[in-house]
Structure formats: C-alpha cells, structure tokens
Amino acid sequence: MSWQDASDDELLLAAARRDGDAFEAFFRRHAPHVLAFFAARVEDPEVAADLMAETFAGVVVSLSRYQRRPEPPTSWLFGIARYKLADYARRQTVQRKAMRRLGIERRELDDLDLAQVEHLSELAATGVVVRDELAALPATQRLAVEAHVVHERSYQEIATDANVSEAVVRQRVSRGLRRMKEGLRKA
Amino acid sequence: MTNDLFDHYAREFNRAVAEPALRRQVASRAARVGVAVFACAGVVAAALALFGPRVEREVPADDLRPPSAISSSFSVLDQRGDGTGTISTPHGDFRVGLDDNTGAICFEVFNTTVSQGGGCFSKARARAGHGSLVVPDDPRRGLDKDTSFRAFGVVPDGVSYVVYHGERVPVRNNVWGAPSSRGPREVTIPGIGTRDISVLTAPKASALTGCFRTADVDADTSVEMGPEGPGSPVEICERYWREVGFGSDPVPESLVACQGKGDAPWVFPGREGTCEALGLDPL
Numbered sequence: 413m414s415w416q417d418a419s420d421d422e423l424l425l426a427a428a429r430r431d432g433d434a435f436e437a438f439f440r441r442h443a444p445h446v447l448a449f450f451a452a453r454v455e456d457p458e459v460a461a462d463l464m465a466e467t468f469a470g471v472v473v474s475l476s477r478y479q480r481r482p483e484p485p486t487s488w489l490f491g492i493a494r495y496k497l498a499d500y501a502r503r504q505t506v507q508r509k510a511m512r513r514l515g516i517e518r519r520e521l522d523d524l525d526l527a528q529v530e531h532l533s534e535l536a537a538t539g540v541v542v543r544d545e546l547a548a549l550p551a552t553q554r555l556a557v558e559a560h561v562v563h564e565r566s567y568q569e570i571a572t573d574a575n576v577s578e579a580v581v582r583q584r585v586s587r588g589l590r591r592m593k594e595g596l597r598k599a
Numbered sequence: 600m601t602n603d604l605f606d607h608y609a610r611e612f613n614r615a616v617a618e619p620a621l622r623r624q625v626a627s628r629a630a631r632v633g634v635a636v637f638a639c640a641g642v643v644a645a646a647l648a649l650f651g652p653r654v655e656r657e658v659p660a661d662d663l664r665p666p667s668a669i670s671s672s673f674s675v676l677d678q679r680g681d682g683t684g685t686i687s688t689p690h691g692d693f694r695v696g697l698d699d700n701t702g703a704i705c706f707e708v709f710n711t712t713v714s715q716g717g718g719c720f721s722k723a724r725a726r727a728g729h730g731s732l733v734v735p736d737d738p739r740r741g742l743d744k745d746t747s748f749r750a751f752g753v754v755p756d757g758v759s760y761v762v763y764h765g766e767r768v769p770v771r772n773n774v775w776g777a778p779s780s781r782g783p784r785e786v787t788i789p790g791i792g793t794r795d796i797s798v799l800t801a802p803k804a805s806a807l808t809g810c811f812r813t814a815d816v817d818a819d820t821s822v823e824m825g826p827e828g829p830g831s832p833v834e835i836c837e838r839y840w841r842e843v844g845f846g847s848d849p850v851p852e853s854l855v856a857c858q859g860k861g862d863a864p865w866v867f868p869g870r871e872g873t874c875e876a877l878g879l880d881p882l
Contacts, residue, residue, distance in 0.1 A: 419847065427616050430617055431616070431617070432612070432613035432616040432617030433613060433617075435612055435613060435616040436609045439605075439612050440609055443605050443608065444605070461604060464608075465608050465611075468608065468612055469612075469615075472612060472615055472616055475616070514612075514615040515615065515618075516608070516611045516612070516615055517607075517611055519607045519608065521604065522603070524603065525604045547834060547838070551831075554834070558841075
C-alpha cells in the first residue's frame with residue numbers, strides 16, 4: 413500500500429500496528445521540518461540531526477498509545493521535539509535513550525549533510541523574517557501576495573474572487589512585495 | 600535535501616517500527632510504566648476521595664485575582680498518567696505527549712518550522728500546580744535565555760471545586776480560574792482539566808487569539824501566538840488555518856473576530872453577523 417496520500421493520523425495508527433512503511437512515510441513527510449526546527453535553535457548541525465532522530469524515536473516509543481485526536485498529530489510531534497530541545501538545553505548533551513532503546517543506528521553527518529542542515533537552519537531563520545514582513549502588510553496587499561506568490565494563483569483568479577480589476581491585484585502584489593523587500597533589507 | 604541523512608533514518612525507523620521483538624520490548628516497558636503510574640494515580644485518587652476537602656462552593660468572579668507575573672495564558676495542565684495530557688487555554692485544550700523516559704510533558708502550539716510558543720512541564724511541577732513554560736523569544740537563541748513564567752495563579756482561600764464530567768472534584772492546588780459565563784461555574788486544577796472549564800486570560804495575554812474550527816463557541820479551538828506575535832486576530836487565525844488547520848478542513852473563505860472571554864479575541868469562520876449570532880460582540 414502506498415502511504416503517500418494518507419493523513420498523519422492514518423500513518424501513525426498504521427505505524428502503531430507495526431507498519432514500518434507507514435512510519436517511514438510519516439518520517440519523510442515531517443523530518444525536514446523537525447530538523448529545521450532544531451537547526452534554527454542549536455549551533456551544532458550534528459546536535460540538530462541527533463535531536464531530530466531522537467524525537468522520531470520518541471514518537472515510535474509512544475506509538476502504542478497513539479490515538480486519533482482533534483488537533484493535528486504534528487502538535488504532538490513538535491511537543492516531543494520541544495522536550496528534546498529543552499532537555500538538550502539543560503544537559504548540553506543529546507540523550508539518545510529512545511534511539512538506543514529501539515536500536516537506531518546513529519549517523520555521523522558527512523559534508524553534504526552538514527551543508528544541508530545549515531541550509532535548513534537559514535531557511536527557518538529567513539522564514540521568521542519573511543513571515544513577519546508578510547504579516548505586517550496591509551490586509552489587501554498581504555492577501556494578494558499570498559494568493560499569487562504562495563498559492564500561485566493567477567492575477568485574474570484573484571481579481572475575480574476579490575471582485576476587483578486585475579490591475580488592482582497586480583498593484584497590490586507589486587506594492588506588497590516592494591514593502592517586504594524594504595523590510596527584509598532593514599532586517 | 601539531505602537525502603542520505605533522511606534515507607538513513609527512514610530505513611532505521613521503518614525497521615524499528617516493523618521489528619516485533621523490539622516492539623514487544625517497548626510495549627512491555629510501556630506497560631510496566633503504565634501500571635505503575637496507574638497504580639499511583641489510583642492511590643492518590645482514593646486518598647483524595649477519602650480525605651480530600653469537600654468545600655463545595657463556587658468562586659465568585661470578583662474574588663479572583665490574576666497573578667501579576669503571568670505573561671501568557673497557557674494555564675492549566677491535565678496530566679492523565681496515560682502518556683498524554685492536556686494544556687487548557689482560554690480557548691481550548693491541547694493534547695500533549697508525555698516523554699517516556701523522564702516523565703516530562705511538552706507541547707508546541709504551531710507545527711511549522713518556526714516555534715510560535717509552547718513549553719515543557721516536569722510531571723512533578725505539573726502536579727504541584729506550577730507549570731513552567733519555556734518560550735524562547737528568539738528562535739535562533741535557543742533556550743539559553745530562560746523566559747519561563749508561572750502558568751498558574753491563585754484563587755482565594757477555600758477554593759472550591761471543579762465540575763468534571765458532571766462530578767464535583769475538590770481543588771487541591773492554587774490555580775487561577777474563573778467562573779464560566781455559561782453553564783455551571785467551574786475552576787480547573789491540574790489532573791482533571793476539561794475543555795469546558797473556563798480560565799481567564801492574564802492581562803498581558805490579550806494578544807492571544809482563539810481560532811475556532813467552526814462558528815460555534817464549543818468547537819475545537821487553537822490558541823495562537825504569544826504577546827509578541829504580529830497581526831490582527833483574523834490574520835493570526837488565517838495563518839493558523841493555512842499552516843496548521845484543523846484536520847483536512849479547507850481554509851474558510853472568511854473569518855470574523857469577536858470579543859471572547861477575558862478580553863481575548865475569538866475568531867470564527869463566518870462573516871458580518873456571525874458574532875451576534877453567537878451571542879458575542881464583534882471586534
């Protein structure tokens with residue numbers, strides 16, 4: 413069975429029934445975000461990677477108790493991630509208890525891995541600034557920028573939805589992006 | 600992407616999940632911990648039932664004093680001892696995970712690559728009624744600058760009870776609570792939190808916004824953003840819907856902000872007139 417389109421809930425429930433492929437799909441879907449979460453918060457890429465692995469190991473250890481919840485499973489995932497981070501901050505060392513318990517082999521990062529973890533860290537940090545700049549835009553500009561840049565909708569579609577002319581949408585997007593650029597320069 | 604790194608761990612976790620021997624070992628340990636926790640919880644519950652105070656009176660709203668030190672409205676923890684707990688906020692509850700190894704309990708408000716707030720409690724502190732939430736004010740700075748704050752406040756002497764699934768339960772710890780504007784008056788205590796319990800926002804926490812799943816005050820909610828967060832309540836919830844959302848629900852076409860409890864903005868899917876229909880004032 414392909415787990416590509418399954419929800420997080422479905423993946424975790426299947427993983428709780430020992431479906432390794434389901435958990436692998438869950439891991440592949442969220443591991444980059446979890447790694448970015450850590451990479452933006454700790455200096456050492458090795459530590460970030462270890463914390464990511466330990467976080468998912470923590471999820472595996474807790475799978476037997478997993479049940480469908482109203483909130484997204486990622487809240488749970490990042491709750492575990494946050495604990496691992498707090499624990500690291502306290503001890504200044506990554507406790508790999510869950511990994512050891514599961515027999516997960518730790519990976520030493522090679523140069524490519526290190527560069528990519530750094531890249532994720534920068535992306536995460538940039539994301540904070542970009543998101544703040546976007547949020548600071550006037551509502552009309554922000555919605556236009558989001559619709560066109562983030563959701564890749566055409567000017568025409570956005571104009572129809574907003575009941576304005578295409579020229580107005582173009583102007584909003586243009587002004588919004590200019591304003592964000594100015595903000596990013598200052599940041 | 601770091602395919603080698605992710606591939607390596609993807610394979611490792613696939614094996615670890617599918618490997619029955621390891622799973623049995625894990626399940627066995629979890630069961631032992633569960634039994635121990637359950638047994639302890641049972642003893643405590645029995646002691647409470649036999650010897651706990653039975654001062655069953657309501658807490659007048661005017662008697663409640665918000666603690667001055669509170670800087671956020673994450674406020675109440677339900678530690679069930681079953682590996683999950685609930686953070687109750689003025690706008691709803693968050694189920695959180697329990698770390699097997701240490702008994703700590705943590706949650707994350709946003710599930711994006713950037714933290715918007717969250718924290719960890721040790722089990723002991725949670726049960727003592729004092730959760731410490733750690734929210735780094737600068738994501739790149741990590742947790743070395745401790746911005747912890749007390750999650751609980753005080754209620755005047757003689758407090759009283761909570762109503763939990765229809766049963767009155769005596770309060771053992773000082774908490775900061777408030778009577779609900781609807782239904783039975785309730786306060787909440789660690790260990791028995793419930794989504795119907797009302798908890799006031801702290802004065803500085805009014806920037807926290809409740810994002811509701813549907814145009815219903817009893818709908819699933821998510822509390823978003825700390826005081827430092829940018830944007831109007833509607834913008835905050837628009838972002839929540841886009842980045843997190845509620846299950847597979849589509850992003851609502853429009854959102855509307857109403858005046859919720861404790862001066863906190865509540866944002867519902869809807870348009871002009873939605874707040875009034877819910878018995879709330881529009882913001």
